[in-house]
Amino acid sequence: MLPGGPPADTPADRALRVRLRALRELVALSRARLPEPALAEAGRLLAEAAERDRLTRLYTTVAIAGATGSGKSTLFNTLAGGGIAETGVRRPMTASPHSCAWEVERGGGPSPDALLDRLGVQPRRRRRAHRADPALRGLVLLDLPDHDSALLEHRREADRLLARADAVIWLLDPEKYADALLHDHYLRAFAGHAEVSLVVLNQIDRLPTEATEAVLDDVRRLLDERGVAVGEHGEPGAGVLAVSALTGQGMGELRRALAELVASREAPALRLAADADGTTRRLRPLCVAESGTTPVGLTEEARAAFEERLAAAVGAPAAGAAAERGWLRRAERICGTPWGQLVTALAERRAARRGEPVALTGRARGLREQPPVVSRPALEEAVRRLTEEVTADLPEPWAASVRRVARQGASEVPPALEGPPAARGSSGRRRVPWSGRQPGTRASRVPGAPRPPRPVWWSAAAVGQGVFLTLHLLGLGWLALAALGRPVAGVVLPAGLLVAGALGAPLLAWACRLAAVGPARAWGRQEEERLRSAATAVGRARVLEPVAAELVRYREVREQWFIASGGEPLTPR
Structure with a gap:
């Protein structure tokens, strides 16, 4: 890399880029499903990362943070090699x-001004180091x-800059090194x-x-209690140093630590990665179930169980049974004895006159x-x-989203299946049979029930009943003539005809009922399957x-969360 040129990507930069891409995808997939504050925090992090990425990475911003009287300005001046920041006993001073x-390169090199503009440092308060x-x-x-300033605007300004600096020097003093505000409000929050x-x-x-050694040991203990990793023996973590900005004691070690931090060019990426850790940690309850297991999702068993319950909801089994009974009644109407047909017709006429439902026969095809x-x-x-089954392993926001999608879809099921006939309107047009499809609908409605086929043997049986x-x-007429004294050729033949007619008709009707059982069942199953399929x-x-699509979206969000949190993808890509 040429001096002053763009720095090569570090491993931290590449890892951060992958994580932020996954977080951006997570936010896009989760809109209208996760709480807005959670997504807003992720959005702010993405905006901060994009803004920092547009600025030079040749410079690393390091903020000196500390309590009143800790000597921040003195340390600042000592590192800068001259009196830049005002020091004194009046508080608060800064x-x-x-x-x-x-500067990375003197004369014509890249400038840190854009970084300082982002941090809100006034131009008149910007200086260059006296000793380069x-x-x-x-x-x-x-x-x-x-x-810890007594002035609220000072505290707010410190918090704003701490949220944007690439690295932080937490400056302690022997009197207030164990200050609860510093350790609980700041160091604990910056543990990552x-x-x-x-x-x-x-x-x-x-x-x-x-x-000094005793205080340093106590500082390490306090950091450990707040969850702040201490970088010792080559392990990553916060460095703990002791200096005197006034006498210069320990300043060489501090300069070396700062030089290593700046030379690595990784501080901006590490800072944003730590911010991403906090954001994804707070997103975990919304993106990953407490059990941590992969959700079962919409299994074939769940689909089959729902379809079976839906078929029962539209009355498919009952419709099949009714169709079977209707077939048998129609067979009885056509193949039954003439006297039985006459009695049935009279009963139906009386029922219709009273407004009672009429049995499903050839004369009531409109009911079908x-x-x-x-x-x-x-x-x-x-x-x-x-929804109970498929949301058992989902975080609550996604379970609520699946329930919402399922309820919305269920509200569209009755209009899609129920198509009332076009009633006679003010125009006086006649009623048309329901066809199962209405203009403007995206999906076909249930087709109208077909008329049962008329077997050929029904016609033969009807002829037989006529015979x-x-x-x-x-x-009967022949015997009546004999009873009136008219000359006839005996009574045996007319009696035989009477008996044959009286016994043959019921026997033929009984045989037809037996023959109709199988076709009736087949017709009932066909009708049930028609409604079930619809x-x-x-x-x-x-x-x-829609439920399956929502579950697929959740799985994708879950996978993106694992990537954004620094883990590996759950599925090969």
């Missing part, structure tokens, strides 16, 4: 941030207002940023050597063209049991497919 930049230490080239040092943090005990010139009626309670129960009726009437098609299109 009101606005100062900056000092160690080559080891510190690329460092932009910031002197922040006191985080240990790799870009330096904890520096200042003013050690006021302490004996053995007291009525659309199915969906049982709303049965449909709701089918949807409830489906037996003729024989019966002929024998209900299944609508249920899949309106409920199962």
Whole structure:
């Protein structure tokens, strides 16, 4: 890389880019499903990362944060090699941030001004280092207002800059090194940023050597209790140093630590990666179930169970049984005895006159063209049991989303299956049979029930019943003539005709009833399957497919969360 040229991507940069891409995909997939504050935090992180990526990575911004009187400005001036920040006994002293930049290349090199504009440092408070230490080239040092200042605007300014600096020097002093505000409000919150943090005990010139070591041990203990990893023995974590900005004691070690931090060019990526850790940690309950197991999803068993309940909701089994009974009644109407047909016809006429329902026969074909009626309670129960099964392993926001999608689809099922006939309107047009399809609908409705086929043997049986009726009437008339004293050729033949007609008709009707059982069952199964298929098609299109799509979206979000949190993808890509 040429001096001043664009730096090559570091491993931290490449890893961060993958994580941020996954987080961006997660946010896009989760809109209208996850709470807005959670997505807003992820959006702010993505915006911060994009803004930092547009600026030069040749410079690393390091903020000096500390309490009132900890010596921030003195340390700042000592590192800068001159009096830049104002020091004194009046508190609070630092009101606005100062900056000092160690230029990467003198004359014509890249400028840190864009970074300082992003941080909101006023131009008149920007300085260049008096002693251009080559080891510190690329460092932009910031002197922040006191985080415990009595003035609220100072505290807010310190918090704003801490949220944007690439790295932080937490400056402690022997008197307030265990301050609860610093450790609980700041260091605990920055526990995930240990790799870009330096904890520096200042003013050690006021302490004996053995007291300095004891205070440093206590500082390490306090950091460990707050979950801040301490970088010792080559392990990643926060560096813990002791210096005296006034006498220069320990400043060489601090300069080396800053030089290593700046030379790696990884601080901006490590800082954003730590921010991503916090964001994904807070997103975990919304993207991954507590059990951590992969959700079962919409299995074939769940689909089959829902389709079976939906078929029951539209009355498919009952329709099949009714169709079977209707076939048998129609067979009885055509193949039954003439006297039985006469009695049935008279009974139907009286029932119709009283407004009672008429049996499904050849004279009531219009009833077969009525659309199915969906049982709303049965449909709701089918949807409830489906969602209970498929959302058992989902986080609550996604379970609620699946339930919402399923309920919305279920509300479209009855209109898709129920198609009332076009009633006579003001125009006086006649009623047309329900055809199962209405203009403007995306999916076909249930087709109108076909008329049952008329077997050939029904016609033969009807002819046979006519023959037996003729024989019966002929024998009866012949015997009536004999009873009136008219000359006839005996009574044996007419009696035989009467008996043949009287016995043959019931026997033929009984045989036809036996023969009709098999076809009636087949017709009932056909009718049941017709309604079942129609209900299944609508249920899949309106409920199962949207639910499956929502579950696929959740699986993708879950996978993107694992990538954004620094893990590996769950499925090969």
